[in-house]
Amino acid sequence: MTDAPPTLEMSIEEFSERAQAIVDQVRKVIVGQTDLIRQALICVIAGRHALLEGVPGLGKTMLIRTLAQAMNLKFARIQFTPDLMPADIVGTDILEEREDGRREFRFQAGPVFANLVLADEINRATPKTQSALLEAMQEKRVTVANQTYELEAPFFVLATQNPLEMEGTYPLPEAQLDRFMFKVDVTFPNANELVEIFNRTTGSYAAEPEPVVDAEQIIAMGELALQVPIASHVSEYVARLVVSTHPEYPDAPDMVKQYVRYGSSPRGGQALILGSKVNALLEGRYNVAFDDIRQIAAAVFRHRLLLNFEAQAEGITADQIIEDMLEKVGQEG
Template sequence: MSEIELKASQFREDFNRVKSEIGKVIVGNEPIIDGVLICLLAGGHALLEGVPGLGKTLLVRTLSQSVSLKFSRVQFTPDLMPADITGTNILAESASGQREFRFQAGPIFANIVLADEINRATPKTQSAMLEAMQEHCVTVAGIQHRLHEPFFVLATQNPIEMEGTYPLPEAQLDRFLFKLLVTSPSFQDLATIIDRTTGVIPEPIEAVIDAETILQMRELAREAPIAPSVREFAIRLVLGTQPDSSHAPATVKQFVRFGSSPRGAQAIVTSAKIRALLEGRYSVAIEDIVSVALPALRHRIILNFEGQAESITTDSLIDDIVKKTYSESEIKVAGA
């Protein structure tokens, strides 16, 4: 067995172990768990959207328990200030009795940060997350403080309560690798949830991987190659979200105001590489691109007024784009 084969095998094994640990608490929602883990391994951040009570917070907390990483939670409220997240300089007395300003790190200084109900904070507070999420560092009083690696923000938001919320600005949305929609559990899943939560105390979650392993897994995933034709498919897909592009289907031209930025293409390819490794392949397939297209692009497409008025969902638009890109890139050999 070659070194790469061993590494890939270890990669899958570690992933499945974490997933298995999370599965001890979280019932169903497997695509969400996969998505969160892919975001963690890709070095991105995830935005979980769903109505209250679907286990978003529980998922994040369980994830932090299954990996040996420092976890912090920030409950976003309208009166939450940026300093409450990043931290601030406080006047403190040293051992020698001297008074000096000392940086008091905020909750952002953790490996996994749960930004619960992020849309309840004001844009000012939300924007405090921008630098942290993109640069993995915060600047307080002119001093830049680096965050711990791996740094992973998991934000949740409630789509139904609009009063007293501040929708995330496009710039911030773009910084999330995936936007994952948490759906209601199925009948079977709900039955399992009831059994687990109302019976005996469930067995404790064990931390199965550490930060070092996660960083190694990230490095391995980035090494996975992508064939030019598959890369072309990803590019066409991203260009297809832009209404002025020739690759865009008619629905995109009609209902989209802005399409995905290059971050969308980066997100697709990076996450597709992880998926390829998880599937036991050593190169990215078109199927990987398609499978990550929805969570990677759905929050990067901004609908125009007509689209909003027609209640068009970005998911349906992405479906159209995928179909068109498929048909364009398909080899057409009559009689074959």
């Protein structure tokens, strides 16, 4: 090597430093939940949406708010309730009287016009309201009264839902679930973490996260992630994983054939590669490895596998099927 390697617009070291800075800020508030933080961060850097599922009180909302603070993003929280209307999300035209006495409609932007939207307990709203988020999540724009409004970049929806209180809820339709890059299970903290949580929340200490990055830098980090190369045999592995989630695929694992009604869409593969690229950068690598794929596979496929009645009856979870699939599907074609 006679010449020094050329530099990137953002070096991998800078990427890692910034990501670590965000994590550090979040850790000021959130105790434990390493995977949750990392996967939420991957979604944010990748510019995709995440669905956080966990029982109340585990810090889901707190995490998202902290992320927004650390990244200095415009944050909006929407508490989904059965009577929430689409206009409450996207906004509406209101009639306004000018000084000259003339009246005209003015668009009153809803909470979706933010960088980071927290859709709290998203499954409590009616499907009509839930679907109001569809266009925003996919197209990153909203249309009200035939008028289309672009959402400000970056735009992320981090939704939460409670898996226990299912009465009076409206499970998200598959089409909407597919728009979430990850579905992250928020686990209950262990005893040590609980002690730390108690200490932090029952005293006078009140941690205040500081903004360490801004929206532009988040976008730059996302663009850098997109450049991470992925070797052809790794891409093929992702493809094999995606098709293996379909029970009709001849080489699908037995568990998939037995318990899965419908497998992942191509969006699952896209999410897997994109998430892996971010994960590779977070680990200080310039390329995607099989390990990256395996690390995020569960979060990617968990909500994309539609289990059949037999699986529900036998208590088989999507995570079990994914674990089996990762074991059965070989890295070598």
